[in-house]
Amino acid sequence: MDPELEAFIPFIPKDDLTDPVAARESLAELAAAVPAPDTAGMEVEDRTVPADPDVPVRIYRPHQARGVLVWLHGGGFVMGDVVTEHPWAARLADSSGAVVISVGYRLAPENPFPAALDDAYAVLTWTAGHAAELGIDPERIAVGGHSAGGGIAAALALRARDERGPAIRFQLLNQPGLDDRQETWSARNFTATPWFNRAKAATSWRHYLGGQPPTPYAAPARAADLSGLPPAYIATAELCPNRDEDIDYASRLLKAGVSVELHQWPGTFHGSQALLSAEVSQRQNAELGAALGRALAG
Template sequence: MSGAKPPLIARIIWKIPLLAGPRLATATAEQLTKQQQKTRAKSGRMTAMTHQRVIDGPGGPITLRIHTPTSGNGAMVVHFHGGGWVSGSPREADFICSTIAEGTGAIVVSVDYRLAPAHPYPAGLEDCYAALVWVSENAAALGGDAARIAVAGESAGGNLAAGVTLLARDRRGPAIRHQALLYPATDATMSAPSHRVNANAPWLTAAGVRNAYHHYLPPGINRTDPGVSPLHATDHRGLPLAAIVVAGHDPLHDDGVWYAERLRQAGVPVDLFDYPRMVHGFANVPGLFSDTALALAELTKAQRRHLPSEQAPSSPHRPPAST
């Protein structure tokens, strides 16, 4: 968090009514469903070759949007888009997926997981895990290396990426070498100070986060369930190396910072990139914010460092030590 003001352009755009659909803070289930239908027709900016593949999932077909870099090295990144678990699509994540593909040389597979409110937790998380398993089992056919798989996601997608690493560790695979989390939601209790300090931040408010959880979580769910709140997992040992990006003017700022600290306490190395003047979602928007290019350059540099061309001698996943 920072005392510096967010960029003027962020404050101006935030005041334009319905610029990108219904405001998350007040969106109803019906509005979200209509917005989901609209996003299906949108196309994004692409710099890597892209194609789609449909696989079987736990609740029906899952569409994968696959970005192949112009110069690949065999690494693979399974990506989960943002949108508060209630909106968004792999098409809308074309910019960031293509940027990661070209910046790392990795094949990026973006997952069109099921969305709430029609499909509340854990539907989306299980879709994401199923997609990870499929990518691991079919890596060679995609031109990739199953020994060098990473995950990435922004906002709700960061939450899903962190959740998938916990599932993969506890279910004994697939192995994940790295996790890239951009302004992730890691604590559904919303108890961190940034939810109060940045309650009315532009682009995402605390009310918006609260409403997203309202639509995503089934009645009676324990908000400290690690699948919902990775921060509250009882053990973070054996999780993949991490790169975490946070924005100063974001209710989720402390979710990312606290998760970085929790991973470090468990012996997991973390690269934390904090942009004090930025707002939630800034790295997803090309050409609008001065820090977007810098953040993605730092992120892809960290990913390249932990997804080397040669196969590592051992799995990144280690079972927690006996106590």
């Protein structure tokens, strides 16, 4: 493990997601302690996207932005909102120069699949329909997310393809949760990794699926056909249960004719890029913004 990251391990909460309410409170405390992002170069606005039910979003508009990212926060499908995601969404908008729409999707277990995906799809459709108001090019729409949000973003791309929905230019998937089966080497063996491990992943998927049979829109790794999807940037952490399913998904995308940039970060663990003082975390966050900026500028 990267020595800078290892120093933080004693301070990482041991939440296991069995109590979603407690986990949400813990995440809110952690997010509040993160250094505030610099939003001087952008407009930040809270909006509500009309849907059933309506979906809260927080929109970050850097000056002279052309493209837009519909961004889904992490949190094991059970925690997180536009407030806890603020430090990361704002930094992503700043580093990429793109408009970032942070989605406050409904959380499991109270709202299991497909609630989160339905909320994300409603925001994607709204974004495409309000491109002029947002000041962005409707041909420069990306979707992305971290962890559980990365899985929802991948499912969003699948659904948009299948339903001939809004055209998506790019997928930005950071350590996405893609496979409920947990059959890969990393999923089976990472039982004591910091922040996220096999048991926590199992609880997360149990909450999200709510006893329903998994489909590719819930677990994108189950999709048989990955052709016709948008180009993707996929980032993985070495000590993360999701690592191998993410690498497998990247390989399958490539074999389906989809352009992919895969970045495997050695010495890191799931979510460790939140430890902003570490040099490797700074590079991880910068790369996410750079990859998005390149994709939407070309």
